[in-house]
Amino acid sequence: MKLRDYILRRLLLLIPVLIGITFITFFLTHNIPGYDPATPWLKDRTSPEARQLIIQQHHLDDPIVIQYFYYVSDLSHLDLGLSASEANRPVADVLATFFPATFELTVTSLLICIVIGIPIGIISAIKKDKWPDHIVRIFSLTGISVPVFWFALIMQYVLHKEFNIFPLGGRLDIGTVAPTFNIPFIPFHSTGLYVLDSILGGNLETLRQALLHLVMPSFCLAFISLAVVARMTRSSMLEAMTQDYIRTARSKGLSERVVIFKHALRNALIPTTTVVGLMFGGLLSGAVLTETIFYWPGIGRYATGAIASMDYSSIMGTTLLISIIYIFSNLLVDIIYAYLDPRIKYG
Amino acid sequence: MITMAATEAITITEIKKKGRVGQWLVKNDSRIKDLQYSIKLFSKSPLAVLGLFIILFFVFVAISAPYIAPYGDSQRNWYEIMKPPSATHFFGTDDMGGDVFSRIIWGSRVSLYVGFVVVLSAIVIGAIVGGISGYFGGIIDELMMRVTDIFLAFPYLIFAMVICAALGRSTQNIMIALTITWWPSYARIIRGQALSIREQKYIESAKAVGGSDSHIILRHLLPNSLSPVIVQSTMDLGGVILTAAALSFIGFGAQPGAAEWGRMVSDGSQFMMTAPWIVTFTGLAILIACLGFNLFGDGLRDIMDPKMRR
Numbered sequence: 214m215k216l217r218d219y220i221l222r223r224l225l226l227l228i229p230v231l232i233g234i235t236f237i238t239f240f241l242t243h244n245i246p247g248y249d250p251a252t253p254w255l256k257d258r259t260s261p262e263a264r265q266l267i268i269q270q271h272h273l274d275d276p277i278v279i280q281y282f283y284y285v286s287d288l289s290h291l292d293l294g295l296s297a298s299e300a301n302r303p304v305a306d307v308l309a310t311f312f313p314a315t316f317e318l319t320v321t322s323l324l325i326c327i328v329i330g331i332p333i334g335i336i337s338a339i340k341k342d343k344w345p346d347h348i349v350r351i352f353s354l355t356g357i358s359v360p361v362f363w364f365a366l367i368m369q370y371v372l373h374k375e376f377n378i379f380p381l382g383g384r385l386d387i388g389t390v391a392p393t394f395n396i397p398f399i400p401f402h403s404t405g406l407y408v409l410d411s412i413l414g415g416n417l418e419t420l421r422q423a424l425l426h427l428v429m430p431s432f433c434l435a436f437i438s439l440a441v442v443a444r445m446t447r448s449s450m451l452e453a454m455t456q457d458y459i460r461t462a463r464s465k466g467l468s469e470r471v472v473i474f475k476h477a478l479r480n481a482l483i484p485t486t487t488v489v490g491l492m493f494g495g496l497l498s499g500a501v502l503t504e505t506i507f508y509w510p511g512i513g514r515y516a517t518g519a520i521a522s523m524d525y526s527s528i529m530g531t532t533l534l535i536s537i538i539y540i541f542s543n544l545l546v547d548i549i550y551a552y553l554d555p556r557i558k559y560g
Numbered sequence: 561m562i563t564m565a566a567t568e569a570i571t572i573t574e575i576k577k578k579g580r581v582g583q584w585l586v587k588n589d590s591r592i593k594d595l596q597y598s599i600k601l602f603s604k605s606p607l608a609v610l611g612l613f614i615i616l617f618f619v620f621v622a623i624s625a626p627y628i629a630p631y632g633d634s635q636r637n638w639y640e641i642m643k644p645p646s647a648t649h650f651f652g653t654d655d656m657g658g659d660v661f662s663r664i665i666w667g668s669r670v671s672l673y674v675g676f677v678v679v680l681s682a683i684v685i686g687a688i689v690g691g692i693s694g695y696f697g698g699i700i701d702e703l704m705m706r707v708t709d710i711f712l713a714f715p716y717l718i719f720a721m722v723i724c725a726a727l728g729r730s731t732q733n734i735m736i737a738l739t740i741t742w743w744p745s746y747a748r749i750i751r752g753q754a755l756s757i758r759e760q761k762y763i764e765s766a767k768a769v770g771g772s773d774s775h776i777i778l779r780h781l782l783p784n785s786l787s788p789v790i791v792q793s794t795m796d797l798g799g800v801i802l803t804a805a806a807l808s809f810i811g812f813g814a815q816p817g818a819a820e821w822g823r824m825v826s827d828g829s830q831f832m833m834t835a836p837w838i839v840t841f842t843g844l845a846i847l848i849a850c851l852g853f854n855l856f857g858d859g860l861r862d863i864m865d866p867k868m869r870r
Binding site: 226229230233234237238241242244245350351354355357358359360361362363364366367369370374494497498499501502505516517520521523528531532535536539540 | 607706707709710713714715716717718719721722723725726798799802805806809810811822825826829832833836839840842843846847850851853854855858
């Protein structure tokens, strides 16, 4: 199968999955006893008659299946509804303001995983069954066993209260204005990624603050995935080291360093790439806990608030966004995988 | 020829002499040898043995909680509020004068119970979906796997939160929510196994002697696809306990004040700066319990790995 056909097939398969996801969340959130579906449109002094009119206008008294069709037709022109928990702003707008914070956090965590996880995985594989390997093994098994919320609280206690190195939470110190930049020919003045914005705007103080605020949440979020990357690198390195081409390389008289880094590592990194790619979606989901504890104004925190107050449009919007990102990153990973390893056939 | 017939006759009578147990032992001889070899491999891995001991320890603590916990699960002492660890309160007391040590012991019951129930129910659902899907193939397989894909594409923590919020906040609903989010991975594993097993000769012969589909699935397909499921489920027990604790930490599970690990960390987090022992010890209990399951599961995976068995 050609690459184009493969991507097309995968994109087509996406449609039933997305329909399924919206369908399930819609039914879960629209059958809550004791929640008034008209909430997003109600003001303090909305009269019962006006409320009735709102319900009719927005088809809130129609059967749930009909309501679902209205939702999907709104969705087709990117109207995600109004968010009751965010002062009735359109959900799409709210997501656009919160997403950069989550993106910044997730990408930083991903970088931490790669920069630390891959080297310790390599060390572990080279020193197989010696003490560095055992330490890495215990470390990575501990990594997947740590309750993230607990780890975050301990970090806050030690690094903020005891040593006061890092700030407790948030993205910037209280009172600091979000950084902007002014570059000719670029129509917007901020991306919402504070680190990038302060670099572009040349604002060193904000950059320092943004980086300091990033350290604890991103480490906390990265911790579990770090363990996974290290383990994956270790096992694929070990797998690669047993291959015939390694024996050939050694018998050619190449130095051990060249064998490990040029021959084994290059091949071992292919499965690791997959794991890292798949992790992105998982990190987005994991951000829910980290963002809640570190007061990080991202979509995870937004989702938690929305779920707590059963703000259904927001719940559906965030679930849909995260699922789409997850599915697309999976697709991207498969394409990259096939590119890196020509033995893979599209099927 | 005569001698051969004679020896055969002798072995058969010997087997019969041993009674039903003896017959069973002879019939399952290869399986028993296999198990013995597995135990030998297992005992050579110190980390896996450590994991098993941790699991057994927590199971013991959970079962015997009424006998070993110094205080009751909701027993309060208003004169002993937020006291640091001491000889009378090993892990200190919480903001309502409850003994943290005892509450951790009581909490182990909830966590282990949630873990076992969720993983077992997920395996049952996964086995039904995966077994049918892999055995029949074709359009049934395609349909069932698309449904599984939908569940896999959900951000699992958010999905579980939504289910908990929709059903109401309780430990029971956490179990339902986690089962709904956990079964797809088992369906995938079992389907994969079923796809390769259904091509085996013994399935063909079972069909030839007139075995019904349900008989083949239940007696041949599922039992033979169990080993990856066992490994996965051991590791998952840790994961389920972690996620259940996380859900009740953000407020979707037990009521405030309940002796449940996630809830205790959540209740204690307000006093993190003045009474850090509440959160620290409770979190350590979660960490060690999960570590036990992960160490054990990791060891099992190595044993089941055909490369190790040679």
